[in-house]
Amino acid sequence: MKEKIININSDLIKELRKRTSIGVVECKQALIKANGDLELAIDNMRRSGLKTACKKSGHITSSGLIAVEITSNKQYGIMIEINCETDFVAKDSTFQEFAKTVIITALNEKIHDINILQTRFKEQRTNLIAQVGENINIRRFVVLTGDFLGCYVHGFKIGVIVAASGNVTADLMKHISMHIAAKNPKYINVNDVPRNVIIRENNIQMDIAMKSGKSYKISEKITAGRMSKFFNDIVLTKQNFIMDINKTVEELLIEYHIKINNFARFELGEDM
Structure with a gap:
């Protein structure tokens, strides 16, 4: 007897992916097995090892960790945020090993695209979701290059990576990274x-x-003072250095003949 060929609509595959976060190939196979029945395909997935992934894939992930890795020559580095749902899983060795593998792979293979990285670890992520019982999300990462990179991670919740040039030392870069954190x-x-x-x-x-009743001239002076504070809040070189509040970061850089060329700062769960 001739085997019946089932044509699966691409929109159906897309809908199944949306509802389960499972890969295209797996979704197509599940739909073929279910004769194109979307709900049956989901039921079959839930009965298989992908059950937990289907169930958990829509949960919000606001816990997790920030990690940073830099090459031995200090000229190429990556910072990444990987999320889970609870601090309990964030502290789990399996989750932390997954994060370590992701960032080391991104570093060694010089991956620059988050979509490529997510695809690269799609199967491992699905397996981890099933194992720990929570959604896992490779949320974002940044790549920095430069003459000398430094970094700092505070409790896996805040991460900083800095690119500088000049008379740079590892200790000084760490202190500047701590300041930015x-x-x-x-x-x-x-x-x-x-x-x-x-x-x-x-x-x-x-x-x-002006609305406080001050004259235009006095209002200008008040505004100038407030703008100075505004710059102190948002501009690195205008801030007092946390390791020596008697000097600004700008004065520190001049003293050591250093130039900060770029930096990135991640805080776990920000803007989610």
Whole structure:
């Protein structure tokens, strides 16, 4: 007897992927086995080893860890955030080993695209979901290159990676990374702050001062003082160095003949 050939619509595969977070090949095979019945395909998946992955794939992942790895020559580095649902799983050795494998692979293979990295570990992620009973998400990562990279990770919840040039030492780079972790600057120098951001903040502070009944001239002086504080909050070089509050980061860099070229800071679960 001739075997019946079942044609599976691509939209059906897409819908099954959306509902289960399982790969295209697995979804197509499940639909063929279920004669194109979407609900039966899901039931069959749940009966198999993919059951937990189907059930957990839509859960919010706000716990997890931040990890950083840098090559031995200090010129190429990666920082990554991988999420799970609870701190309990975040501290589990299996989850941490998965994260370690992901970041080392990304480093060694010089992967720059999050989609490529997620696809690379799709099967391992699915297996881990089934094992730990929580959704797992390779959320984001950043690649930095430079003359000398430094990094710092605070409790797996805040990570920093910095690229610099000049008379750099590993200890100094670690201290600068720790400063960025604590003070959370958005830009390296004042010139890096977009003009529209400066104008908007200046206008807001001027309006506040004028509405308090101050004259235009005094309002300008008040606004100038508040803008100085604004830059101190968001610009790395204008901040007092946490290891020596009597000097700014800018003064530190001048003293050691160092230039910060780039940095990235991740905080676990931010903007989710």
